[in-house]
Amino acid sequence: MRRKQPHVLRGGQVKLTVNGSAVTADAGETVATVLIANGIIAFNRTRSGEPRGPYCNMGTCFECQVLVTTAKSARSRWLRACMTRAEENMDIRTGTRLPGPGPIEDAD
Amino acid sequence: MAAADMASRLGLSVMVIDEQGAPGGQIYRQPPPEFQVPDWLTGRAYRQGRDLLKRIVENDSLRLFLRATVSGIDRDQGGSSGVRFKLTVDGPDRMEEIASQAVLLSPGCFDLPLSFPGWNLPGVMAAGGIQAFLKSQQLVPGTRFVFAGSHPLQLIVADQIAQAGGVVAGVYFSQAPLHVLGMLRSPLTAATNADALLQAAGSMWRLRRAGVPVHFGRTVLQADGQEALQTVRIVPCSASGAIRKDRAVDVECDRLGVCFGFLASSELARQSGAACRWNASRGGWLVRHDEWFCSSEPGLFVAGEITAVSGAGVAALEGELAALGCAIELGRISRDRAAHMARPLRRRLARLTRFADMLGELSWPGDHLLDQLMSESATLCKCEELTVGDLRALLERHPHVSTANAAKLLSRAGMGLCQGRYCQFALTRLISRHREIPPERVGAFTARFPSKPVDIDRLIP
Amino acid sequence: MSRCDIVVIGGGLTGCAAAFYLARAGAQVVLLECNQLNQGASGQNAGSLHFQLEHRLIRNLDKRVRELELYLGLARHAIKAWRNIETELGTTVELGMDGGLMIAETTDQVALLRRKLEIERNQGLEVELLDGDAARDRAPYLSDHVRAALYCPDEGHCNPRLLTPAYAHAAEVHGATIRTGAAVTALRRRRPFWEVTVEEESGEIAQLRCDAVLDAAGIAAARIVAMTGVDLPLFAVRLTMNATEKTSMSLPHLVQHVGRKLSLKQTEDGNLLIGGGWPARPRPSDGAQGGNVAAELLMASVRGNLAVAADIVPAVRSLRLIRSWTGSTANTPDDLPVLGEVTGAPGLFVAAGGSGFTYGPSYAKLISELMLDGVASYPLDPFSPDRFDGPRTFAGSGS
Numbered sequence: 001m002r003r004k005q006p007h008v009l010r011g012g013q014v015k016l017t018v019n020g021s022a023v024t025a026d027a028g029e030t031v032a033t034v035l036i037a038n039g040i041i042a043f044n045r046t047r048s049g050e051p052r053g054p055y056c057n058m059g060t061c062f063e064c065q066v067l068v069t070t071a072k073s074a075r076s077r078w079l080r081a082c083m084t085r086a087e088e089n090m091d092i093r094t095g096t097r098l099p100g101p102g103p104i105e106d107a108d
Numbered sequence: 109m110a111a112a113d114m115a116s117r118l119g120l121s122v123m124v125i126d127e128q129g130a131p132g133g134q135i136y137r138q139p140p141p142e143f144q145v146p147d148w149l150t151g152r153a154y155r156q157g158r159d160l161l162k163r164i165v166e167n168d169s170l171r172l173f174l175r176a177t178v179s180g181i182d183r184d185q186g187g188s189s190g191v192r193f194k195l196t197v198d199g200p201d202r203m204e205e206i207a208s209q210a211v212l213l214s215p216g217c218f219d220l221p222l223s224f225p226g227w228n229l230p231g232v233m234a235a236g237g238i239q240a241f242l243k244s245q246q247l248v249p250g251t252r253f254v255f256a257g258s259h260p261l262q263l264i265v266a267d268q269i270a271q272a273g274g275v276v277a278g279v280y281f282s283q284a285p286l287h288v289l290g291m292l293r294s295p296l297t298a299a300t301n302a303d304a305l306l307q308a309a310g311s312m313w314r315l316r317r318a319g320v321p322v323h324f325g326r327t328v329l330q331a332d333g334q335e336a337l338q339t340v341r342i343v344p345c346s347a348s349g350a351i352r353k354d355r356a357v358d359v360e361c362d363r364l365g366v367c368f369g370f371l372a373s374s375e376l377a378r379q380s381g382a383a384c385r386w387n388a389s390r391g392g393w394l395v396r397h398d399e400w401f402c403s404s405e406p407g408l409f410v411a412g413e414i415t416a417v418s419g420a421g422v423a424a425l426e427g428e429l430a431a432l433g434c435a436i437e438l439g440r441i442s443r444d445r446a447a448h449m450a451r452p453l454r455r456r457l458a459r460l461t462r463f464a465d466m467l468g469e470l471s472w473p474g475d476h477l478l479d480q481l482m483s484e485s486a487t488l489c490k491c492e493e494l495t496v497g498d499l500r501a502l503l504e505r506h507p508h509v510s511t512a513n514a515a516k517l518l519s520r521a522g523m524g525l526c527q528g529r530y531c532q533f534a535l536t537r538l539i540s541r542h543r544e545i546p547p548e549r550v551g552a553f554t555a556r557f558p559s560k561p562v563d564i565d566r567l568i569p
Numbered sequence: 570m571s572r573c574d575i576v577v578i579g580g581g582l583t584g585c586a587a588a589f590y591l592a593r594a595g596a597q598v599v600l601l602e603c604n605q606l607n608q609g610a611s612g613q614n615a616g617s618l619h620f621q622l623e624h625r626l627i628r629n630l631d632k633r634v635r636e637l638e639l640y641l642g643l644a645r646h647a648i649k650a651w652r653n654i655e656t657e658l659g660t661t662v663e664l665g666m667d668g669g670l671m672i673a674e675t676t677d678q679v680a681l682l683r684r685k686l687e688i689e690r691n692q693g694l695e696v697e698l699l700d701g702d703a704a705r706d707r708a709p710y711l712s713d714h715v716r717a718a719l720y721c722p723d724e725g726h727c728n729p730r731l732l733t734p735a736y737a738h739a740a741e742v743h744g745a746t747i748r749t750g751a752a753v754t755a756l757r758r759r760r761p762f763w764e765v766t767v768e769e770e771s772g773e774i775a776q777l778r779c780d781a782v783l784d785a786a787g788i789a790a791a792r793i794v795a796m797t798g799v800d801l802p803l804f805a806v807r808l809t810m811n812a813t814e815k816t817s818m819s820l821p822h823l824v825q826h827v828g829r830k831l832s833l834k835q836t837e838d839g840n841l842l843i844g845g846g847w848p849a850r851p852r853p854s855d856g857a858q859g860g861n862v863a864a865e866l867l868m869a870s871v872r873g874n875l876a877v878a879a880d881i882v883p884a885v886r887s888l889r890l891i892r893s894w895t896g897s898t899a900n901t902p903d904d905l906p907v908l909g910e911v912t913g914a915p916g917l918f919v920a921a922g923g924s925g926f927t928y929g930p931s932y933a934k935l936i937s938e939l940m941l942d943g944v945a946s947y948p949l950d951p952f953s954p955d956r957f958d959g960p961r962t963f964a965g966s967g968s
Contacts, residue, residue, distance in 0.1 A: 003273050005246040011142030028140025033245040041250075041336050041362070042230040047815075047839075048493055051335050053230025057237030058134060059127055059560075060218045060373070062525040063228070063490065075887060077563075082237075083127070085140070100815035100839035182868055196868060381852075492838070506606075506734050508580075508749040514605040517612050517730050520838065525814060525891060549770075554894075557866050561814060561889035568876040568886070 004037060016090040025086040032057065032064055032081035035094060043081055045097045059083040067093040109133070109157075109164050111212050111411055111427030111434075116170050118435040123171040123206065124164070125178055125197060131164050132157075133216055134236060135420045137244045145246060153307045157420060175200040179558035181211060181380045181408075190438075192407045198558070203566045210407045210434045211380075214427060215373035217391055217413035221530040222368050222473075224481040225330035228490050231337025235367035239265045248274040250363030254340045256280040256328035257367030258473040260308050265365060266320065267311035276320045277361050282368075282473050284347045285324035304419070304463070327477060329356060331364055340364050349476035368473050371533055372414040378555035381405050386547040389472035391417035392533050393552045400433025400446075401426055409433055418464035425457040479541065482534060489531040491524020496538065503542050510543045511551045512536055525561055528553045573597040573746070575940065576765050576779045578753050578793055580604070581611035582729075583920045584785035585736035585747075586933030591783075592743035594941050599777060600737075600745060601767055603752035607733035609787045613896030614926045615810045615842040616729040617823050617832050618651060620644040620694060621671050621721050622685055623924075624830060625846055626904055630684060636905055639951050641692035643923075646947050647931040648723045654732075654930060658739050662731040663837045669724025669823035670699075670708060672881055673717045678828040682719045685827070689721075696721045710820055712883045724823045726834040726842075729926060736933075756782065756796040756917070763916055781916045781940055785933075788899045790907070790921035794954070797914045801907060802957050803922055805897045807849035807864035811874060813888040815839030824881060831877045833885075841885065847874040849895035864895035898925060901957075908936055908952040919954045 010026040017023060018038060025034040032054050035043065042051035043064050054064035064081040069091040076093070109131055115122045124131060130138040136157045139145050149158060164170060182194040184207065195206040219234030226232065231250070235257065241249040242265075252275045255262040266279045315322055329341045329351065339358040345351045372391030374384060382403035384393040395403050395410045403410050411430040412423035432450055435441040482488075484497030502509070502519050509515050512522075512535060521535055522528030532553055540547045577588045580602025588600045622637055630637075655661055673679045682698060689696050697720045704718035705711050711718075737747055750770035757764045765777040784793045791803040816839055824833040831845040847870035871893050879885040899922050901907060906923025910916070920936045935945040 003248040005145075005242075005248070005272060007146065008139075008246045009144035026142065028142035029245060029247075033241065033247050033249075036241070036249045037247060046493055050228065050493075051230050052228060052490075053336070054233060055221075055228075055237060056218055056234050057240045058218060060526065060529055061221075061234075061490075062561075065525075078889075085129075098815070099817045101817065101819065101837070180866070180868070183865070194868075505738065508602075508606050508737065508747055509734075510749075511605050514608060517607060518734055520730070523812075523840075523892070525889075527891070556892045556894050557868075557871070558890060558893070561891045564813065564875050564879065564888050564890050565886045567872050567890065568879055 014086055014088045016086055016088065016092065018092045019094060029086050030082055031066060031068065031079070031084045031086055031090075031092055034086045035066070035081060035092070040094055043094050045095060047098055047100045049097070051095070054082055057082045065098070067096050109160050109427070110424035111214060111431040112170055113160060113163055113167070114428040114431035115212075115434055116167055118431065118440055120431075120435060120438065120440060122169075123173055123208070125173045125176050125195070125206070127175065127177050129175050131172060131174070132161055134240065136161055137240055139244050139246060143246060149243070151307060153303045156424070160424070173197065173199065173206075177560050178376060179203075179560065179562055181376060196558070198560070198562050198566065203562070209438055210409060212409040212411060212427075212430050212434060213377050213395075213414060214410070214412040214423065215376060215414060217370040217372050217417050218529065219366065220369040220371050220533060222366060222478070222481060223486040223488050223496055223534040224328065225483060225486045226332055227366065228487050229331050229333055229337050230335070231333065231362050232331050232364045232366060235262045235265045235365035238363065238365045239268065242268055242272055248272045251275060252277050252361045253363045253365060254278050254280070254359055254361040255365040255367060256340065256342070257365075258282045259367045259369050259471040260467070262365060262367035263308055263311040263315065263322070265367070267314050270315060270318050270320055276315070277359055278342070279315065279320065279322045280326040280328065280342055281322070281324045282327040282345055282349070282477055283324060283470070327351060327473075327481070328364065328366070329353065329481070332358075337362055337364055345477055349474040349480070351477070351480050369471050370413065370417045371529070372417060374414045375527065375529070375555040376559050377403060377408070377410060377414060378552055379557060379559065380408055382408055382410070384552060386536075387416060388537070388547065390468045392536070400436060401430035402433050402437070407437060416464070417468065418461060419467070421460045422457065422464050425453050425460065428453050429457070475537075475541075478537065482538065488534050488538070489519075489521035489524065491526055491530075492520040494519055494521050496534070499535065499538060500542065503539065510539060510545060510549065512539065512553050513551065515539055516553055522553050527556070527560065570776045570778050572778045573599045574779060575599075575781050575783060576601060576763070576777055577783045577785055579784070579786035579790070580606040580733075580737070580747065580749060581609050581785065581787050581925075582607070582733045582736065582929035583611075583787070583925060583933050584783070585733050585740060586930050587783055587785055587920065587937050588745045588747070589736045589740035589743065590934050590937035591940065592740050592745035594937065596941065598740070598745040599779070600740070600747045601751045601753055601765070602747070602749045605749050606737050606747070607729075610896050610898040610925055611733045611787070611929065612729050613810070613894065614729055614898065615832060615834070615844040616726045616926060617825075617834060618666065618725045618727060618927050619669060619823060619825060619832070619924070620648060620724055620927070621669065621689060621696060621719060621825070623825060624827065627681065627685060627827070630681070634688065636903060637688060638692055639905065641689060641694055642947065643928055643931060645693055646935070647928050650930045650934060651727070658735045660735050662735050663728035664725070665727070665821060666723055666725035667821040668720055668722045669825065670704060670711075670718040670720055672711070672715050672824065672826045672831070673828065674714050675716065675828065679717045681827050682717055686719055694721065695723065708822055708824070710818060710882050710884055712881055714880055719827070726823055728836060753793060756793065758797065758914060758916070781918060783936065783940065784917065784919045785921065787921060787925070788897050790899060790919060794911060794914075794917065794919060797911070797917060799911050799913055799954070801919065801954060802902055803899045803907065805851075806900045807851060807895060807897045808844065809847040809849050809866060809870040809874060810842065810844040810894050810896065811871060811890055812892045813841040813843070813885065814891050816841065816884070816888055818884050820882070826877065826881065829877045830874065831881060833878050833882060840891070841888065843874055843878045843885070845874060845877070864897055866893055866895055906932060906952050907954045908932055908949045909939065909954055912955045
């Protein structure tokens with residue numbers, strides 16, 4: 001499966017949740033890396049319902065947005081997964097429909 | 109980096125503002141500080157950059173403002189103490205205003221987004237994006253990779269993925285093999301650009317030895333899958349770019365690296381009013397400049413890919429020349445002295461530019477091929493979910509629309525979060541072809557503040 | 570030399586709409602636009618339909634009752650026009666007339682709303698004063714700061730991206746000819762005709778002969794009539810607009826403020842558009858650019874505008890700003906539009922200034938009536954281009 005390079009010495013670990021499930025990541029990893037390492041490639045849905053995932057991995061395309069809640073702020077924000085470092089106690093939601101008017105997403 | 113290094117040596121007070129968490133740009137994109145990567149970019153082609161990176165990090169007089177996006181550049185009226193610009197910067201914690209006497213833009217480029225059916229499916233990525241996962245995050249971001257495009261970078265990325273343990277199901281170049289080899293074999297090229305050529309040749313050799321098929325005269329036609337990428341449809345294409353849909357082959361994979369070249373990030377320069385020119389194969393809208401790399405806006409300098417996508421070597425030399433230009437502008441060095449210092453830089457630049465020109469021509473997929481890939485159902489503006497067919501229909505209904513700005517206003521293409529970066533190229537070409545006018549007349553989107561979306565709560569008290 | 574009945578100069582809302590009304594009535598119309606259609610104020614404004622007297626008009630409320638009454642008369646005409654516009658055009662233009670709220674936060678502002686209500690009701694505009702809680706009942710997105718709101722059920726918004734192109738398309742269906750990239754370089758009276766000199770993008774020069782000319786060139790309107798030696802006191806007002814990312818919250822109304830510069834509404838795609846008269850800075854070096862006067866963004870305007878918006882609609886605070894832009898619109902010293910025939914130049918008509926988006930369709934309809942029938946269904950005398958002749962005290966401050 002998706003491989004983290006084994007010969008690389010990594011620092012500490014951070015614990016966070018992805019769609020409610022506990023996940024462990026290496027410090028310094030981006031949210032995009034954490035999601036792909038956990039087998040997720042569809043990060044959000046467009047207003048018309050199409051799945052979308054990371055494209056540029058350098059902060060320009062905005063395709064990799066996910067809803068993130070951090071320990072620091074009460075409300076969740078749409079952040080670019082590729083530009084956001086995974087942090088302790090972060091909660092990441094994937095597959096959420098991007099904001100805008102339109103059909104309300106079914107609760108799941 | 110090269111400009112900051114030179115400017116600092118010339119005694120200028122320098123701040124480097126960069127979006128990433130560490131200097132290096134995309135080519136020398138560093139792993140996070142928590143990682144220790146013993147073999148990071150050990151190749152010969154990377155040596156110069158690594159040395160430069162070390163100098164930048166160790167130079168205490170340079171201020172590095174990282175994880176910071178320049179949202180806008182404001183010309184300062186009044187001009188106290190020579191301040192000419194006020195930059196609105198979206199920093200890691202808050203918005204900040206930075207005053208400066210000169211600004212040097214070297215924002216680089218991003219992978220050319222090509223509109224073809226399925227290019228937005230999760231799993232389809234820019235080849236550069238795949239490489240960044242590997243280079244910086246030390247992650248092989250998938251299981252079974254296909255690369256398709258026309259730029260030799262895909263050879264290098266495919267090789268790096270294969271070496272790191274990923275399966276590469278195939279690498280597909282749209283050009284004919286003779287076309288590629290013929291140009292690479294030119295004596296001028298071989299003599300002056302040994303490093304770059306050796307790197308590509310080495311990748312090719314290793315991929316072949318590992319049994320990875322590298323095809324020429326083949327292109328991706330569309331990407332398919334339920335919820336995420338499952339297959340890529342590959343078709344033959346002739347030297348003129350004509351594709352043969354009847355001879356399509358579906359290749360299974362979970363990642364497709366798309367690699368048809370790059371677009372210059374000229375939006376900040378355009379926002380500041382700098383004059384541009386169009387060059388489809390070298391980055392789209394490129395910033396015009398004088399011999400000291402000053403744009404049409406006084407005090408606003410440019411270097412690197414936004415003058416024409418040419419790679420790291422050219423970028424570094426342009427950066428040094430632009431730093432000299434800044435020093436002349438600010439009266440820190442005489443024009444004669446600067447000209448003297450610039451002479452060897454200009455000689456090397458001329459050589460590297462010839463190679464870059466050749467590579468640009470070699471890597472360009474050609475209009476005919478692009479036209480065929482941009483079929484009606486292909487997404488044109490991914491943010492506003494507009495297809496190629498949608499825009500064509502609007503152009504039919506509104507016969508007077510022939511500029512990018514007018515088309516944007518009519519269709520919403522370019523009004524989303526990416527600020528038009530991912531549709532401008534396709535839209536410009538489409539209007540140009542549809543109306544049979546040159547891209548210069550189609551014009552660029554007017555670049556607006558902010559260069560990337562900013563949180564409103566950061567802009568207000 | 571080509572020949573037509575009427576040449577319309579300017580491919581903005583007023584010009585395209587006038588071309589439509591004139592062509593529909595049977596006139597042979599040629600519309601000339603030096604840039605592309607809809608690139609000036611018509612496409613750059615934020616699309617408010619505001620019929621209440623707005624912030625900039627009520628600064629000297631007591632001194633200007635007559636002018637404001639004239640405005641409100643036009644408002645009644647415009648409300649009828651808008652109600653019919655999608656039927657008339659045979660297409661949708663994202664028109665929403667779900668009501669507008671003029672906000673007050675202080676006691677003085679509430680008093681101003683009451684005074685305004687009196688004038689507006691006298692002129693037959695439907696308005697209702699809501700206290701803070703009643704306003705929040707109707708518009709739950711409003712903040713606790715809101716002390717009162719004057720509600721006008723006819724207000725709303727329309728998408729400026731779509732309206733002008735829809736008129737242009739409809740005009741062409743009725744036989745009008747539209748030429749873009751065609752700059753008017755001279756305008757001459759050759760009795761009984763008018764002769765219009767046009768420079769095409771290619772550099773080619775052409776002459777057009779017609780019976781009447783309509784100058785609907787927006788910010789460039791004064792420059793056009795000046796070709797006949799007539800002086801019109803139209804000046805450019807440079808303004809700032811902002812768009813947020815799309816949001817799932819629903820904000821169906823037009824929100825304005827009686828004492829602070831704010832207009833706020835939501836597009837059908839979900840973005841909030843925030844404006845309200847915040848200034849932009851002229852770019853002295855550039856001058857006029859394709860009918861639009863270039864303007865540089867002022868960060869202070871962006872920040873100021875967003876701060877007012879967030880005070881009134883707190884949810885704004887949690888959104889991202891995706892775009893700020895500037896646009897220039899034409900105004901007159903008395904804030905009223907210029908609509909009518911130029912006395913010194915019979916056959917030359919002007920339609921410019923005023924609140925050109927909200928009233929654009931009405932300006933176009935009325936001026937086309939005047940041009941074809943010699944009389945408009947709503948009296949245009951107070952808006953005559955001749956009213957600036959001679960000594961006059963302007964009530965407005967001018968910017």
